[in-house]
Amino acid sequence: MVIKEVGFQCLDCGKILTTPTSLNTHMRIHTGEKPYVCKECGKRFSDTxxxxYHLLIHNGVKPFKCQDCGxxxxxxxxLRKHMTVHSGERKYSCSQCDRKFAYRESLKLHLRTHSGExxxxxxxCAKDFADKGYLKTHLKIHSNQKNYHCGVCGQKFIRIGVLNIHLRSHTGERPYHCTVCDKQFARLDHLKNHQRTHTGKCHGHYLM
Structure with a gap:
């Protein structure tokens, strides 16, 4: 009985690939080779x-659209993370207090408020941070790096998230909805503060 071998086997991990090309691409996991270089930012990739997918960041294409708010x-x-804004789903619970979070990463970061980590x-400057993203943003303060420009008024920002919030002042966009009274807000922290007026836990005020 003749058994025909199907595919091409990786000698390092034993995985079977269907073509020599896919085997070559797979081997980059073991070799660390990243032959594809982004001309915009220099980031390297192992497969096409x-x-x-990375180039979408630079050319501004946003193919995944929310059907609820556009x-x-x-x-x-x-997009999947954004959808929790509409559903209100918070499946990650803190074991040390009653707070719940939509994302596992948010819970992990929150737990550091208990541990002090x-x-x-x-x-x-030796300042320390609970989150890598906070440190990354902080480092831009030292370099005075403001790469994100408002196309309307020309103002510059360190973070794209801050720019996006700023742009809402020009467009009037308010993507965050209160599920109790249907009031709308431009910023998530404003929505959270507003929701405390319904729960009786209002600790501060903000300007609309």
Whole structure:
């Protein structure tokens, strides 16, 4: 009986690939080779699909659109996270208090408020942070790096998220909805403060 071998086997991990090309691409997991380089930012990739996906960041394409509010996203995972704004789903609970979170990453960050853990340290001023993203933003203060420009008024911002919030002052966009009274807000923190007026836990005020 003749058994025909199907596919091409990786000698490092034993995985079977269907074509020599897919085997070559797979081997980059073991070799660390990243032959595709983004000309805009210098980031490297091991396969063409990840490289093309990354280019969406620079060309402004946002193919994933929210059917509830029309907001568009570059990545499907970002759209899925955004949908929790509309559903109000918070399936990650803190074991030390009654707070709940929509994302696992948010719960992990919150837990550091209980433990006091701040593992990310600035190499310039030694200030430490609970989240890597906070450190990254902080480092831009030292370099005075403001890469995000408002196309309407020309104002510059360190973070794209801050720019997006600023743009709502020009467009009047209010994507955050109160599920109790249907009031709308431009910023999530404004919505959270407003929701306390319904629960009787209002600790502060803000300007609309």
């Amino acid at each position: 699909s990840a490289y093309r 907001k568009a996203f570059k990545q499907k995972s970002l 701040r593992p990310f340290k600035c190499t310039v």
